[in-house]
Amino acid sequence: MKQLLLEIDEITEAKINTAARTAGLSTQQWLKQIIDEKTITTWPNSIKAFAGTWQDAPFAEELRAAEGQDILREDF
Known part of the structure; x- marks a missing residue:
């Protein structure tokens, strides 16, 4: 599994x-869930x-037919 360093x-x-x-959830699980959703x-x-x-x-012609x-x- 990869690791990610994130400065916040x-x-x-x-x-x-x-x-x-x-x-x-753990922070890791919650972040993964958000990333998966997005x-x-x-x-x-x-x-x-x-x-x-x-x-x-309908097209304009159909609307105006009647x-x-x-x-x-x-x-002028």
Whole structure:
């Protein structure tokens, strides 16, 4: 396993330690979890489920088809 040296200020360190403790994880486990969450390379199943569930918006011609023909405008 590789090691990483990360220099952070005391306030950030305290935030990390508190978040890890709250999550019931070691600091190393908590940081790994955050990195894993932020570097997802595939779409989650909840997002994949949306594919094909909506219809495409109609084109302008389709929207205006029932409006009839425009009248000719006067020249200036």
